[in-house]
Amino acid sequence: MPGPLSGIRILEFEAIGPAPFAGMLLADMGADVLLVDRPAAADLGLKRERRHDVMMRGKRSVTLDLKKPGAAEIIFSLIEKSDALIEGFRPGVMERLGLGPDAALARNPRLVYGRMTGWGQDGPLAPRAGHDINYIALAGVLHAFGRKGEAPVPPLNLVGDFGGGGMLLGFGVACALLEAARSGRGQVVDAAMVEGASLLAAMFSGFLATGDWSEERGTNILDTGAPWYNVYETQDGKYVSIGAIESRFYDDLLSRLKLGALPQNDRSRWPELKTILADKFKTKTRDEWCRVFEGSDACFAPVLSFSEARRNSHNLVRNSFVSVGGIAQPSPAPRFSRTAPAVSRPPPERGADGAQALRDWGFDQNDVKRLQSRGLGIKD
Numbered sequence: 001m002p003g004p005l006s007g008i009r010i011l012e013f014e015a016i017g018p019a020p021f022a023g024m025l026l027a028d029m030g031a032d033v034l035l036v037d038r039p040a041a042a043d044l045g046l047k048r049e050r051r052h053d054v055m056m057r058g059k060r061s062v063t064l065d066l067k068k069p070g071a072a073e074i075i076f077s078l079i080e081k082s083d084a085l086i087e088g089f090r091p092g093v094m095e096r097l098g099l100g101p102d103a104a105l106a107r108n109p110r111l112v113y114g115r116m117t118g119w120g121q122d123g124p125l126a127p128r129a130g131h132d133i134n135y136i137a138l139a140g141v142l143h144a145f146g147r148k149g150e151a152p153v154p155p156l157n158l159v160g161d162f163g164g165g166g167m168l169l170g171f172g173v174a175c176a177l178l179e180a181a182r183s184g185r186g187q188v189v190d191a192a193m194v195e196g197a198s199l200l201a202a203m204f205s206g207f208l209a210t211g212d213w214s215e216e217r218g219t220n221i222l223d224t225g226a227p228w229y230n231v232y233e234t235q236d237g238k239y240v241s242i243g244a245i246e247s248r249f250y251d252d253l254l255s256r257l258k259l260g261a262l263p264q265n266d267r268s269r270w271p272e273l274k275t276i277l278a279d280k281f282k283t284k285t286r287d288e289w290c291r292v293f294e295g296s297d298a299c300f301a302p303v304l305s306f307s308e309a310r311r312n313s314h315n316l317v318r319n320s321f322v323s324v325g326g327i328a329q330p331s332p333a334p335r336f337s338r339t340a341p342a343v344s345r346p347p348p349e350r351g352a353d354g355a356q357a358l359r360d361w362g363f364d365q366n367d368v369k370r371l372q373s374r375g376l377g378i379k380d
Contacts (some may be wrong), residue, residue, distance in 0.1 A: 003030020003341040008177060009361060011075075011082040013060065013066075014038055017132075017157070019088030019116040020055040021166030026084075026173065027058030028341045034357050035061045037350045039377060051325045056347035062354035063377030072098035074376050076107050081361045083180075084173050090129075091104035091121045101188045111186040114174040116169045118160070120192035130195065132160035139164075144204070148218030148225065150297065157227035164196025184220075187312065191192040219243065227274040228253060228264065231303055238286035242277070252269035253298040354378030 008031040012023040027033040035056065046133065050056065062078075065073055076099075081086065085104065087094055094100045094115075101113045101245050118135045119125040125138075136142045137152075146153045169191035176189050207213035219225040228244040244253040250264045257280050262273055286302050293300040304312060310321045310328050322331045325346030332341040345353070355378045358368050372378055 002339065002344075003028065003139050004020060004336055004339040005174070006030035008032065008083045008340070009034070009081060010084045010131075010173075011036065011078050013088070017086030017088070017118070017161045018165030018169065018191075019086055019257060020053075021113065021162050022169040022173065023086055024055045025059060025167065025170040026086075028112060028343060030339070030341060031084075032360065032364065033059040034082075034354075034361070035059045035348065036066075036075070036078075037061050037063045037213075037377075039063045039350070040067055041350070050347050052327060054324075054327060054329045057324055057329070058090065058344045059148055059296040059348055060345075061348040061351050061361060063322075064356070064375060066097050066099075068375055070078045070374055072103075074371055074374055075099055077363075077367075078361075079104050080108050081363075082108065082111060084114060084177060085349055086114040086173065087212065088116040091117060091126045093138070103188055109186060110180050110184060110187060112180055113186065114169055114171055114173045114176075114189045114191065116191050116193075118193045119167075120195065121190045132157035132165075132273050132280065133191040135160040136166070136197045138193050140203070141197045141201050143215070144201070144217065144223060146217045146223075146352040148216070150218070151332045152217070159200060160193040164198075164200050165191065165193040166213040168196040168199070225270070227270050230274070232278055232281035232288060234281055234284060234286040236285040237279075240281060240289050241301050241303055243299035245299070249297055249299050252296055253300070256292055256296055256298055256300075349379075351377040351379045353380070357380045 001171070005026060008026070010023065010026055010031050010033045011044055012019070012033050012035050014020075014037045016036060023033050023035070064074060066075070078343055079099075087320075101115075104113055115121060117126070118130040119128065133142065133154050136154075139160075141159055142154065143151045144152075145155050161368065169189065172189040172191050175181075176187055180186050205215055206227055207301055211275075218222060221229055224230050226245075228242055228250055231239045231241050233239055242253060243377075244250040247264060252264060257277070259280065261277065286291070290302055309315060315321060320331055321345060323329075324343050327346075334344060335341075355368055358371065358378065359365075363371070368378065
């Protein structure tokens with residue numbers, strides 16, 4: 001398999017959201033990710049085929065009822081051949097299954113044991129249920145999203161689940177794998193979305209300390225407070241984005257809009273400037289403004305939908321999207337000059353390619369049959 005993590009074996013336990021996203025990132029980079037699926041899909045209110053579960057791309061699957069007697073020993077046989085493990089259960093679940101870090105590291109001292117939770121493995125909230133919106137709320141991040149005088153607006157589930165959760169877990173696992181290659185010793189990676197979300201907002205800690213950030217929503221340079229860092233509606237009901245923070249970019253913005261000199265940093269005039277810009281952008285369609293700003297340094301871009309982004313000329317030239325199993329989706333990122341990552345296969349059905357995965361992991365045919373007879377669901 002291509003990618004900088006080629007040859008790394010990762011055992012992933014079926015979960016939702018950030019844990020499978022971390023597994024996808026590692027699989028995109030060439031890791032051989034073997035997914036331990038439940039024998040049947042949980043009822044999550046999602047009526048979709050497995051091929052639509054993009055975050056399962058590049059993986060292979062075996063199935064197992066982890067509560068079944070003897071399941072732990074089957075998992076240990078896989079752990080012994082793994083470089084890393086990813087699980088996204090509530091704290092204590094893996095321990096109750098007999099598969100906690102102490103037991104796993106006893107069987108494989110080099111194992112990197114990646115754990116994904118919302119609140120962390122300990123603390124008063126550790127055992128409580130939650131979702132992205134709750135974690136970023138407690139991190140102080142949700143409070144900052146929104147316009148002046150309006151309620152906070154959840155930024156989808158990108159900041160907690162994926163940025164502060166799965167991406168940070170993937171980074172942590174990769175770091176621990178690098179260290180294990182030097183020391184020969186594994187360790188536990190405790191990734192908590194509430195902490196990851198806080199980390200994503202690290203820059204604002206400095207802004208707060210210097211008084212350059214107000215905790216009143218919609219009054220700062222990056223939260224729609226500034227008229228030159230905002231989105232504006234166009235004549236056809238679509239939107240464009242402006243991020244002309246630096247003075248030279250702001251000057252270019254005014255020039256392209258054919259507006260005279262207007263003070264940039266006089267906050268008392270920001271409401272007036274917003275009205276001027278809003279009225280101006282309403283005079284042309286989004287595509288007409290794209291032509292006006294062609295070649296510009298005014299920090300301009302059209303606001304595209306997910307579908308429109310796939311057809312954008314820049315993204316097409318960069319091959320920023322790929323079709324896997326007939327599903328258009330983002331290409332692996334970042335890019336590498338020598339060990340280029342790629343999507344190796346579409347999301348597996350439950351148990352799909354499991355037999356071949358076990359053979360690739362060093363199990364002989366008798367081992368495969370033995371594991372199958374003990375409850376491991378596998379298909380070629």
